[in-house]
Amino acid sequence: MASPKKKLQGLVAATVTPMTEHGEINFSVIGRYVDYLVEEQGVKNVFVNGTTGEGLSLSISERCRVAEEWVTKGRNKLDQIVIHVGALSLKESQELAQHAAEIGADGIAVIAPFFLKPWNKDVLVNFLKEVAAAAPALPFYYYHIPALTGVKIRAEELLDGIQDKIPSFQGLKFSDTDLLDFGQCVDQNRQRQFAFLFGVDEQLLSALVMGATGAVGSTYNYLGKKTKQMLEAFERKDFSSALNHQFCIQRFINFVVKLGFGVSQTKAIMTLVSGIPMGPPRLPLQKASREFTDNAEAKLKSLNFLSCTDLKDGDMEACS
Ligand SMILES: CC(=O)N[C@H](C=O)[C@@H](O)[C@H](O)[C@H](O)CO
Numbered sequence: 001m002a003s004p005k006k007k008l009q010g011l012v013a014a015t016v017t018p019m020t021e022h023g024e025i026n027f028s029v030i031g032r033y034v035d036y037l038v039e040e041q042g043v044k045n046v047f048v049n050g051t052t053g054e055g056l057s058l059s060i061s062e063r064c065r066v067a068e069e070w071v072t073k074g075r076n077k078l079d080q081i082v083i084h085v086g087a088l089s090l091k092e093s094q095e096l097a098q099h100a101a102e103i104g105a106d107g108i109a110v111i112a113p114f115f116l117k118p119w120n121k122d123v124l125v126n127f128l129k130e131v132a133a134a135a136p137a138l139p140f141y142y143y144h145i146p147a148l149t150g151v152k153i154r155a156e157e158l159l160d161g162i163q164d165k166i167p168s169f170q171g172l173k174f175s176d177t178d179l180l181d182f183g184q185c186v187d188q189n190r191q192r193q194f195a196f197l198f199g200v201d202e203q204l205l206s207a208l209v210m211g212a213t214g215a216v217g218s219t220y221n222y223l224g225k226k227t228k229q230m231l232e233a234f235e236r237k238d239f240s241s242a243l244n245h246q247f248c249i250q251r252f253i254n255f256v257v258k259l260g261f262g263v264s265q266t267k268a269i270m271t272l273v274s275g276i277p278m279g280p281p282r283l284p285l286q287k288a289s290r291e292f293t294d295n296a297e298a299k300l301k302s303l304n305f306l307s308c309t310d311l312k313d314g315d316m317e318a319c320s
């Protein structure tokens with residue numbers, strides 16, 4: 001699948017990695033997961049082994065097997081499967097990149113190494129370049145997530161001249177709230193066909209205004225359909241509807257953020273909404289509490305985000 005790819009756009013679900021109660025990867029439900037995303041959420045792109053997928057908590061061989069399962073089960077159903085291959089060890093990252101190419105993934109993404117860190121742009125670009133070179137035919141995306149990596153080199157600075165160093169560079173996954181940096185990434189690269197994928201789901205509308213061409217996020221697993229309504233409203237320049245949709249999504253995210261929201265909670269919500277057992281996360285994460293799940297369920301219902309037969313009439317909060 002190394003032929004030139006059509007641009008990655010629209011929604012991309014950052015997938016969770018299903019696990020058994022004993023903490024082993026539950027490969028057997030990935031086929032159902034693909035069908036759920038496509039049929040129930042209308043989401044046809046996935047980002048595998050990233051933050052939400054606990055990629056950095058998996059062994060290299062587990063990461064390879066998870067990637068293989070998504071590629072196998074997603075064949076002829078998904079549009080694009082991007083594999084996150086970032087690692088602290090350049091060698092491991094290269095091995096994962098090469099593996100992604102061999103199995104026919106559609107792209108690879110890499111975060112900045114975050115223990116021994118690159119302290120300037122040139123060093124970071126050199127690291128990324130070495131990874132990209134292990135899979136030169138695969139579209140390469142830089143995954144900017146400074147709050148988690150602690151690497152705060154601005155994306156705008158990183159993108160300057162990057163294609164000279166990394167010919168397969170295809171875009172940016174921007175998981176930060178600095179819209180000045182994001183806007184300048186778009187503004188300074190208008191002539192290039194880069195994908196600008198935004199990664200803060202609660203602020204996607206602002207990023208669309210700044211020129212985002214798509215979005216990668218955890219909530220598109222279960223709010224994909226809702227978020228598509230916002231994208232469609234934005235496309236037809238119905239900004240007031242688009243804002244209503246964003247506010248509805250924000251009401252949910254704001255609610256769960258206050259309860260404590262992360263990968264564990266995403267797994268619990270996704271289990272609840274899809275009916276597919278995603279299982280607990282792996283240590284150091286802890287399983288979401290029953291109380292969290294009950295509260296999240298009630299909120300999803302009150303916002304009309306879940307099909308529910310016993311909603312009270314005239315529920316003022318419901319979002320259409
Ligand atoms: C840190 C993190 O996991 N960010 C995700 C993707 O980048 C987002 O999809 C968030 O989960 C989402 O925006 C909710 O805050």
Ligand SMILES: CC(=O)C(=O)O
Nearest residue numbers: 014050051052217218
């Ligand atoms: C959210 C996201 O993009 C990730 O899980 O990596």
